[in-house]
Amino acid sequence: MMRELTVDLGDRSYPIYIGAGILNDIGALFQKHGIGKGSPLLVVTDEQVAAHYLDQVTGRLGEAGYTAASHVVPAGEKSKSLAMLEQIVATALEAGLDRKSTIIALGGGVVGDLAGFAAASYMRGVRFVQIPTTILAHDSSVGGKVAVNHPLAKNIIGAFHQPEMVLYDTATLLTLPDREVRAGLSEMIKHGLIWDAEFTDWCEANAERLVGLDPEALQYGLYKGCSVKAAVVSQDERENDLRAILNLGHTIGHALEAVGGYNELLHGEAIAIGMVGAAKLSVRLGNPEHIYTVTKRIFQKFGLPVSIPAHLDTDEIMRAMMHDKKFNEGKIVYIVPTEIGQVEINKNVSAEWVRDIVDQLKRED
């Protein structure tokens, strides 16, 4: 069974295919979408994913008559660099990629961002296919935001470059470690919290099946999560306004990741704490108490953290936040839930309030 949905962006619209084992159909899907066989392809992946799936992908493409070169980078955030981009371009040149070629990102968010920026900039832009292999990447693989890091800032050199398609084989998720599964589901829950109360209820009711990687639950959850992302991106491709709501939980979340040195908390864990913080802020702003209790209860059901590790320093967290986000006269733009399944972009949240929330989150149980 394969689910399909469309990211509606006019002449840049593209499909997302979700199903178990669909990597085996990659040749047929490429042909269906007019990816020609006259120009070589390049698969970019990391060492861990390559060990499991690279042969399958290049093998199936070869059987379908495609020529596919590959470039394997070390796993981890450090690969999102200009130096790695330069190496990928060298491989692309040696493999003879031309303007009609397609670059394929096979992996999680790091590979997607890196290969995506390579596709955006090689010969001023070639086609690009996302094959996410993590749950977290159901978020990052949709929407066309691609980038590499700079020594001074994350994701600061990049582009908006929409893929030709997203090919999401849920069979690749079965090899993920449990902690990564839970952290990945955090973004799925976020998509419910910002957009769809019914889906939020469904997530809570199906926490156990999702964490246990039940195929049917996983496919439905990813389908719904991608649908929310697609709907938001369709209305605001270049993040002028609405797209900001996807950052629910990210203000505190990013700061916690940074202060934890990017190895204490996974992204999904950090934003889970951040979403509990946003819910607390919501109640402080006069919204109903259940926004906080329900939000916290859901993340607890998924075994995700809902409090800030006590040894992380509040001053440091606030400094990291000020470095990451723009404060104007002590105010910050904050994504605040106004109901389960609804958020607002609040431009009037003071740094003091956020600091209070951070302090409370350190005492949360």
Next chain:
Amino acid sequence: MMRELTVDLGDRSYPIYIGAGILNDIGALFQKHGIGKGSPLLVVTDEQVAAHYLDQVTGRLGEAGYTAASHVVPAGEKSKSLAMLEQIVATALEAGLDRKSTIIALGGGVVGDLAGFAAASYMRGVRFVQIPTTILAHDSSVGGKVAVNHPLAKNIIGAFHQPEMVLYDTATLLTLPDREVRAGLSEMIKHGLIWDAEFTDWCEANAERLVGLDPEALQYGLYKGCSVKAAVVSQDERENDLRAILNLGHTIGHALEAVGGYNELLHGEAIAIGMVGAAKLSVRLGNPEHIYTVTKRIFQKFGLPVSIPAHLDTDEIMRAMMHDKKFNEGKIVYIVPTEIGQVEINKNVSAEWVRDIVDQLKRED
């Protein structure tokens, strides 16, 4: 006096301003085009241009209430690198550039391409203003093609990123060395040869005034040259078909630049020889003889080379060409004049014919 024309690209349309001394009006022009004062600007330039014009630009912007940081790179092609991009981004971050900031390219083609790619990729794209300070850059500053080089290939990492405006102060051209002036005019003549017979006649009749940097002739010539470029780009922004005609003379030209080690022939000189070669090829294909005689006569009037230096090896030239362009079964896509002011995209030119032309160009007098 200031001339103005528009590059018509729907919601990415932008004006080109051409006039002597208009750099002094930069503050007013920025305000007119809605460039806000709340976010810092960054001027990217090279050491040579900085010595002449950087203080003027930042000074005038400061008087108008803008905050402008600057980043100065060494002059020359080597600055078009990812390493330099990383340095520019560091300066941008330190200066606090945000998504509403504008990056300004003050210089020739190298600075325009480098700063343009920085603007295309910083925070996934910020605004960009071109201030060309060479005659050659009347070509490269219009049309939005920006890029850096890779050790294995020129211009291979880049984007299509249209500027907000092009501000062309012809007073900055008066300090150019004579050889660069002549070479720069080569692209202006090209714009006549591909599009406008009348303008070609005008160029020939005004060769002496142009080479002598007569202000009125220069402004008119640049205005007409930019107009042709703008018309072509408007019809084919992303070089799917028509835009290829801008490559008249470039097949042989690029090969000559490469074989000469990028220091024997200037770009404008190499493409002058290439355009004479294209005219010879045209006659061989059955077009009237005068296409060749007129083309050659014009370049001679501008003191530009019309023959290949005898010591450059034909085999090496052909190898460089095969590396640069795509030959399919011994055929190459070639821009061929069919009349003065008209060209065709000929997909049926054989490598053998091109080799003959190269041999003839080595014996040309």
